[in-house]
Amino acid sequence: MKYRRLGKTEMKVSVIGLGTWQFGGEWGIDFSQEEADRVLNRAKELGINLIDTAECYGDHLSEQLIGNFLKKDRREDWVVATKFGHQFHDKFKRTDKYGAQDVQKQLEDSLRALQTDYIDLYQFHSGPDQAFDNDDLWTYLDKQVQAGKIRHLGLSLNKQASMHQTGSATKVKASTIQVVYNRLDRKPEAEVFPSCQEQDLGVLARVPLASGFLSGKYKPGSVFAANDVRQNHDQAQVEQMLREVEQIKQNEVSQGVDMAQWALAWCLRHPAVTTVIPGCKNPAQVEANAKAAEYVEEDHPQAWRE
Numbered sequence: 455m456k457y458r459r460l461g462k463t464e465m466k467v468s469v470i471g472l473g474t475w476q477f478g479g480e481w482g483i484d485f486s487q488e489e490a491d492r493v494l495n496r497a498k499e500l501g502i503n504l505i506d507t508a509e510c511y512g513d514h515l516s517e518q519l520i521g522n523f524l525k526k527d528r529r530e531d532w533v534v535a536t537k538f539g540h541q542f543h544d545k546f547k548r549t550d551k552y553g554a555q556d557v558q559k560q561l562e563d564s565l566r567a568l569q570t571d572y573i574d575l576y577q578f579h580s581g582p583d584q585a586f587d588n589d590d591l592w593t594y595l596d597k598q599v600q601a602g603k604i605r606h607l608g609l610s611l612n613k614q615a616s617m618h619q620t621g622s623a624t625k626v627k628a629s630t631i632q633v634v635y636n637r638l639d640r641k642p643e644a645e646v647f648p649s650c651q652e653q654d655l656g657v658l659a660r661v662p663l664a665s666g667f668l669s670g671k672y673k674p675g676s677v678f679a680a681n682d683v684r685q686n687h688d689q690a691q692v693e694q695m696l697r698e699v700e701q702i703k704q705n706e707v708s709q710g711v712d713m714a715q716w717a718l719a720w721c722l723r724h725p726a727v728t729t730v731i732p733g734c735k736n737p738a739q740v741e742a743n744a745k746a747a748e749y750v751e752e753d754h755p756q757a758w759r760e
Contacts, residue, residue, distance in 0.1 A: 455501025456747050457758040458728045460533075461656030463606045463629045465574065466758050467533050469722055469750050470743050471504035471731040472497045473660065477519050478512030480545050483735055490519040494527075496737035500744040504533045506632075506658065506731045508579055509560050510540035510548050517567035525569045535658070536564050537579035537610050552578075552585035554594040561598060576604045577632060578619075580612035586619050592626045599627070608632060610660075615642055620649045632658040635727065637668060637702060637720050638695060647726035656756075659721045662730040663714055667695050670703055670713030711749075714742060719749035728756050 460467045472494070477485050494505075507516045517536060524532065538560045540548040551560065564573065576595070578586065585591075598604045608630035609619050615633055623631060631650050633642045636659070650657050663669055707716045714732075721730050734740045751757075 455744065456750050456752065457503075458754065458756040459656070459758055460575075460728050461629050461650075461756075462654045463575070463656060465533055465606070465656075467504045467656075467729050468502045468747075469729050470502055470718065470747055471506055471658065471729045472502055472740070473731040473733040474505060474507045474516045474520065475511050476733045476735060477507070477516035478510075478542075479515065480512070481733065481735070485519060487519060487522055489736075491523050491526075492737050493734060493740055494520070494523045496740045497744075498527070498531065500740065501747075502740070502744060503531060504535065504729055504731070506535045506660070508537035508540075509564055510537075510542040510579070513542035514563055514567040517564055521567050521569035529570055533574045534568060534570065535575035535577060535608070536568070536573055537577040538564070539579035539581050539585070550581065550585065552581050552588065552591060554588070554590045557591060558594065561603065565603065572603055572605060574605045575608050575630060576606070577608040577610040577630070578628070579610050582612070583616055583618050586616070586622070586626075596627060606630065608656075608658075610658075611646070615646050617645050617649065620646050623649075623655055624653045628655070630656040630658060630728075632660055632731075634661045635659040635721055635724075636662050636664045637706075637717055638664045638698060642726075643724065647724065650726050656728045657726050659727050659730045662718050662721045662732050664695065664699075664717075667692075667699055668702075668713065668717040670699065670707075672696055672699075712742065712745070715746040715749060718743060718746035722746075722750045722754070725755045 456469045457466045538557050539552050541551045607628045609628045610632035635642050707713050718730050721727055732743050
């Protein structure tokens, strides 16, 4: 495993992180504690130290599975990133909750679920600019940083990747940006990444495998299960993406190289990107993701040097 400095947080994070949306049950699998433990144990064995989760991944369910694992492990070995801003009602059903009082409850519930007294990275979760522009919210969060409940603040941008929020990160004392970035979606390269570099913000690239489409496992015409989030995507767009993936595989991926590992390493080549946070369903997928570190440059601008 290789490690990089997560922007001005100065935290040392693995270039391959662990996304845990799947623990909330919206990717076609309901995880038992034993299954979640196996994934987390294997991640640790492979040197992964960053876990990314959220309050709305199954009404703190993902956090609970992680918290039960952390209770049996060394909490200080992990960088735990979670998010705030949504109230979970049912699968794929959420209500926005960005007010200071709402976030106070969410923070306490997240700390309880994670069974920890501090969160390493607490991220504003895919909210609109109107919700972001709330001085009371950021004043409250700053007080929680001062109290030690939060180590660092971050912004997890929605699909529109607001430049207003990105450009205001330092103003609200956020140290990181999380954004959708992969070989099929390169929009952050234009404006988001240059702003992150200027502000020394750590960048977490989410959906680095384009919801699994860049794994190379799916061909045009693939059908997903009814309880799989990908079934909700526009099917014409899915077909177009799968055709594009076929072209990328033929023209850009060297023969003998696993496409998913190539796709993760591709994201990590950009000088702004600190880490990628792919999801995984089992320890074998954790292993496959971790192997992508073998293709990652060691002279990256954020490479960790002891």
